Amino acid sequence: MLLSLLAEEWLSSFISSFRNEKGELHPLLELKRSHTGRVADNCRRISKELGWAGPLLERALSAAILHDTGRFPQYATWGTFYDGVSADHGALGEKVLRENFPWPDPEGEDASVILEAVRLHNRRTLPEHIPPAALPVVRIVRDSDKMDVFRIVREHVKGGRISALLPRIDPEGGYSPAIVDEVGKTSRGSYQNVRSTADFLLLQLSWIFDLNYAPAYRMLEEEGAFSWILKQLPPDPDLAPFFEEVSRAGREWNRVGRG
Numbered sequence: 001m002l003l004s005l006l007a008e009e010w011l012s013s014f015i016s017s018f019r020n021e022k023g024e025l026h027p028l029l030e031l032k033r034s035h036t037g038r039v040a041d042n043c044r045r046i047s048k049e050l051g052w053a054g055p056l057l058e059r060a061l062s063a064a065i066l067h068d069t070g071r072f073p074q075y076a077t078w079g080t081f082y083d084g085v086s087a088d089h090g091a092l093g094e095k096v097l098r099e100n101f102p103w104p105d106p107e108g109e110d111a112s113v114i115l116e117a118v119r120l121h122n123r124r125t126l127p128e129h130i131p132p133a134a135l136p137v138v139r140i141v142r143d144s145d146k147m148d149v150f151r152i153v154r155e156h157v158k159g160g161r162i163s164a165l166l167p168r169i170d171p172e173g174g175y176s177p178a179i180v181d182e183v184g185k186t187s188r189g190s191y192q193n194v195r196s197t198a199d200f201l202l203l204q205l206s207w208i209f210d211l212n213y214a215p216a217y218r219m220l221e222e223e224g225a226f227s228w229i230l231k232q233l234p235p236d237p238d239l240a241p242f243f244e245e246v247s248r249a250g251r252e253w254n255r256v257g258r259g
Contacts, residue, residue, distance in 0.1 A: 003110060004061040010101055011036065011065055018072050028081070031165075032071045035148055040064045042144035042219075049215040056136065059110055063117035063141045066101070069093035070118075082168060083122070084192060094119040109133055117141045124190050139212035146207050147216060150225040153204065157232065162197050170196040175236060179203065183242050201229045202239075208249045217253040226250065 015033055019025055025033060043064035047057055070093030071081060078086035094115050103111045116134040120126060121141045130138060156165045163171050173196030180202075183189050188210070189203035208226060211217050220226065226246070233239075 003058045003104070004065060006102065006104075007062040007065040011069065014069065014096075014100070015072060018076055026075065029072060029075055031152070032068055032075075032081075035152065036065060036068055038148045038151075039067060039141075039144045042147045042216075043140055045219065046140055046143060046213055046215045050140075050213060055110070059113045059117075060137050060140050062110075063114045063121075063137050064144050066097060066114065067093070067118050067121045067141050067145060069096050082191075088122070090119050090122040113137050121145055124188065142210070143212050143216035146211070147220060147225075150204060150207075150220060151223070153200065154225070154228060157197065157201075166197075166200060169194060169200060172196070174198055174234060175202065175239070180236065180238050184238060187242065187245055198233060201232055205229050205233070205246055206242075208246055208253070211253070214253060214256050217250075221250070221253075 015025070015029070018029055040061060043060055047060050052060060068089065070087070070089035070091070073096060074083075074086055074089045074092055075081060080086050081089070083089055097118060098106075098115060105111060112131070113134045114137070116131065117137045118141075120130070120138050122145075126138065152165065153162070156162045162169075175198050176193060176195040179189050179193040179195075179199045182193055183202060183206055187206060189199070189206045191203070194200050194203055205226065208217070211220075230243070230246075
């Protein structure tokens with residue numbers, strides 16, 4: 001059996017263990033279940049354009065399918081998806097998979113690559129030393145995941161439902177000084193400084209600097225992901241240099257994509 005098919009079968013069974021007596025998932029767990037399928041689809045689209053095949057493709061698809069394994073025990077245990085008040089869901093997913101997934105070879109490279117991709121998919125920044133075999137898989141899972149998070153947040157904002165998705169933030173508030181300072185200094189945002197929808201969208205805008213593959217940027221651009229965020233964000237003179245950096249990054253991605 002292909003590793004990606006094994007991953008699909010195992011994850012489906014694992015998720016079912018979190019259903020209630022009526023066979024239903026909590027709505028937020030159902031959101032994560034459907035998110036997983038879309039991340040896998042994104043991974044297929046990107047990897048096809050990159051010409052991936054064989055073991056690399058199987059590892060990438062399997063890691064994309066399994067990347068949010070930790071979300072299910074996280075919510076069941078703590079009732080939240082906020083890592084800061086519960087557990088790092090990437091590390092939790094790695095632990096669950098290491099202990100429970102039916103690896104054909106638990107000590108083999110397939111397992112080590114997939115576990116590394118799951119562990120690192122949600123890190124703000126990647127560590128300096130990642131095994132060469134794992135690096136492309138880590139990168140494609142991070143891109144594939146971000147692509148769907150852009151879509152989920154956009155749909156919830158448009159539908160006036162952002163509080164259901166992000167209950168700890170102020171849907172109407174402006175920028176927090178901490179995140180304005182952070183993106184101004186580092187061009188990156190972090191969840192710990194998010195206090196409002198505007199903060200979260202600013203964080204997402206900073207992801208343009210964290211994308212790895214040109215097809216991912218192009219697909220996001222075609223969906224209008226970045227332009228939509230820019231239209232939602234209130235003007236702020238302190239953020240003007242950051243917005244210009246975002247524009248430059250977009251032009252560079254377009255150049256790379258054409259090249």
